[in-house]
Amino acid sequence: METQQFITDIKCSGCLGKVTPHLNEALGENNWEVDLNTPAKTLSIKVEATAETVKKSVQKAGFKAEKL
Template structure:
């Protein structure tokens, strides 16, 4: 299982609800969560395919938000 992190502008529960259908539609995503309490609004994605990052970014943008990949340390 791979974990991908993204800095987003998803600020509230309504925003999370807006991106939900887009992220849930990505077959390779096994689970995801947005930490709206974090100043960077971190989206954490669990996947079996670490190449799915671009699809996640596009899905968030389709919902009207932004997501920037956070490089792994």
């Protein structure tokens, strides 16, 4: 399976803490990660999920995600 990537506006570890429960619920623990060291703050997911599912999970925490 190919890793999917999304550009996000998750800026810091505090933001990451807010989105974690939502992404864990939708994708499962250890099936995603956000690279806070890149300008795009890239979210990578390692499981089958629709872009809409990922976007909605991130939006529940008050952030945005756009598929690359």
